[in-house]
Amino acid sequence: MRLNLFVVTSAAACLAAALTAVVLHPGEVAHAAAVNAPAYTPAGEMLPPTNYREWIYLSSGIDMSYNAKPADMPMFDNVFVNPEAYRSFLATGTWPDKTVMVLEVREARGNGSINQHGHFQGTQIMGMETHVKDEARFPGKWAFFDFETPTSKGTLIPQGAACYTCHGAHAAVDTTFVQFYPTLLPVAKEKHTLSAEFLKEEAEHGTPAK
Numbered sequence: 001m002r003l004n005l006f007v008v009t010s011a012a013a014c015l016a017a018a019l020t021a022v023v024l025h026p027g028e029v030a031h032a033a034a035v036n037a038p039a040y041t042p043a044g045e046m047l048p049p050t051n052y053r054e055w056i057y058l059s060s061g062i063d064m065s066y067n068a069k070p071a072d073m074p075m076f077d078n079v080f081v082n083p084e085a086y087r088s089f090l091a092t093g094t095w096p097d098k099t100v101m102v103l104e105v106r107e108a109r110g111n112g113s114i115n116q117h118g119h120f121q122g123t124q125i126m127g128m129e130t131h132v133k134d135e136a137r138f139p140g141k142w143a144f145f146d147f148e149t150p151t152s153k154g155t156l157i158p159q160g161a162a163c164y165t166c167h168g169a170h171a172a173v174d175t176t177f178v179q180f181y182p183t184l185l186p187v188a189k190e191k192h193t194l195s196a197e198f199l200k201e202e203a204e205h206g207t208p209a210k
């Protein structure tokens with residue numbers, strides 16, 4: 001009897017805790033989404049997504065840059081996306097409104113400490129760009145921004161620049177280069193969201209999307 005009472009009491013406590021969690025949770029999620037949503041200055045610059053290093057990591061490439069760079073300076077790039085957009089991608093195979101993707105460029109270094117042959121990333125950030133989906137704001141739904149430093153305001157790259165052309169013509173999902181993001185490519189394949197452009201290139205070059 002006493003034991004039962006204990007069970008009832010602890011069950012009630014659990015229920016109360018669960019209810020509190022339910023009540024608190026949506027607020028926290030909304031807050032996180034608001035924090036990670038893109039924000040702009042009145043002049044149309046993008047505010048820097050200062051916590052992007054705590055977002056979801058998608059990939060690193062080496063010497064993938066299509067911009068002019070100093071000769072003989074190998075570079076790594078790292079791609080991150082806000083967690084809300086990542087979870088939505090896992091469920092749907094494509095990006096929701098308010099997706100923010102960050103490309104961070106770092107110098108590739110060698111001959112460090114005990115390592116003589118490999119490459120590792122330097123501490124200095126050489127460049128940063130974002131790719132932002134904001135359907136109501138941009139005519140093509142997406143826009144690119146260029147940041148001089150990770151904490152400076154981002155300059156909008158005008159529609160028609162090479163960034164839009166290459167991403168539109170070659171990217172695997174919704175103008176983003178999912179073919180280079182190993183955790184996302186299988187999802188896009190399964191959800192059948194690969195772009196016609198990508199599927200055509202794949203068929204022509206015979207490189208299967210694995």
Ligand code: HEC
Pocket residue numbers: 059060061064065066067077079101102103129130131144145146157161162163164166167175176177178180
């Ligand atoms: C010739 C093709 C090409 C051009 C031009 C290009 N990119 Fe990309 N971009 C890529 C590829 C390939 C990736 C895949 C990620 C990587 O480089 O590791 C990428 C990835 C990105 C990403 C990560 C999110 C995503 O969409 O996949 C951003 C942000 C980005 N590029 C910004 C830019 C900006 C800004 C410009 C113009 C100044 C630009 N890109 C021009 C090919 C291109």
